Amino acid sequence: MTKRAPIFLTKLRLVAPNLLFISWLLNCGAVVADTVGLEIQYPTAWQGRWIQGGLLVGVAPEGHKVLYRGTALPLTSGGQFIVGLSRNATQTAEIVYVKPDNTRYPQSFHVDNRNYETQIINGVPQDKVMPPQSALERIASDSNAVKEARKKITEHEWFVDGFIRPLNGPITGVYGSQRIYNGIPKQPHYGVDYAAPKGTRVRAPAGGIVTLAHQDMYFSGGTIIVDHGHGLSSTFLHLSEILVKPGIYVYRGMEIAEVGATGRATGPHLDWRMNWRDVRIDPLLVLEALPFTKE
Numbered sequence: 001m002t003k004r005a006p007i008f009l010t011k012l013r014l015v016a017p018n019l020l021f022i023s024w025l026l027n028c029g030a031v032v033a034d035t036v037g038l039e040i041q042y043p044t045a046w047q048g049r050w051i052q053g054g055l056l057v058g059v060a061p062e063g064h065k066v067l068y069r070g071t072a073l074p075l076t077s078g079g080q081f082i083v084g085l086s087r088n089a090t091q092t093a094e095i096v097y098v099k100p101d102n103t104r105y106p107q108s109f110h111v112d113n114r115n116y117e118t119q120i121i122n123g124v125p126q127d128k129v130m131p132p133q134s135a136l137e138r139i140a141s142d143s144n145a146v147k148e149a150r151k152k153i154t155e156h157e158w159f160v161d162g163f164i165r166p167l168n169g170p171i172t173g174v175y176g177s178q179r180i181y182n183g184i185p186k187q188p189h190y191g192v193d194y195a196a197p198k199g200t201r202v203r204a205p206a207g208g209i210v211t212l213a214h215q216d217m218y219f220s221g222g223t224i225i226v227d228h229g230h231g232l233s234s235t236f237l238h239l240s241e242i243l244v245k246p247g248i249y250v251y252r253g254m255e256i257a258e259v260g261a262t263g264r265a266t267g268p269h270l271d272w273r274m275n276w277r278d279v280r281i282d283p284l285l286v287l288e289a290l291p292f293t294k295e
């Protein structure tokens with residue numbers, strides 16, 4: 001079960017409404033006229049926040065399609081759709097609702113900026129910071145396997161039932177931080193790091209299908225990817241043991257792996273990442289948007 005967010009009313013200003021449109025509005029009983037034009041009260045329920053790295057869960061009005069950046073989003077049986085915002089998402093996002101007669105209703109949203117911290121990490125094996133020529137082929141093949149595992153956008157809707165954290169442990173790394181390894185600035189960190197002893201069991205945060213289970217990738221070591229549906233996926237890094245195989249269904253809370261320090265890591269911890277399609281989003285904001293609440 002999911003908690004419904006309060007209903008917010010967003011306004012769409014019309015400059016040149018046509019007659020069909022006006023009659024539709026009158027049927028909805030939601031017209032507010034002023035001297036300049038018409039204003040529709042367009043109700044939309046959102047879970048999650050419009051903030052960089054955030055995940056939004058919306059509900060499409062009955063019979064409408066939903067477009068984001070020109071792509072039609074899949075809808076759950078309850079009419080829900082999801083949108084993820086990148087680390088550096090621009091200040092304005094737009095959702096377009098499309099009626100069966102193809103009338104389009106664009107809605108704009110302000111996206112809040114975040115400040116990301118810089119994290120200095122020393123003592124990483126130097127070949128994991130500046131990989132030797134001989135490792136480049138392996139790194140490219142790892143990266144292709146990961147891309148492939150996240151490519152398919154499935155109609156599964158396990159994400160709707162909510163997320164739990166994959167283990168209990170102090171958070172030692174956050175989404176978006178600029179990372180400096182052995183003095184060399186690298187890609188931002190996109191996961192949430194939980195410190196935990198080697199061998200601590202990692203649980204699936206929500207239901208899904210395992211799309212990748214790799215014993216030893218160059219940077220991420222033991223790695224699992226789970227598809228929660230609609231392009232929303234979890235990735236688990238630096239694992240010492242992998243308890244699942246690609247293609248199997250995992251339920252929320254199921255033990256899928258053990259914490260390790262494989263790949264580019266200085267000590268045992270779990271790095272949990274989340275993607276919406278190829279957009280990296282903040283797992284903590286997913287927990288906030290879609291918390292699992294016991295019935």
Ligand SMILES: [Zn+2]
Pocket residue numbers: 173189191192193270271
């Ligand atoms: Zn990490």
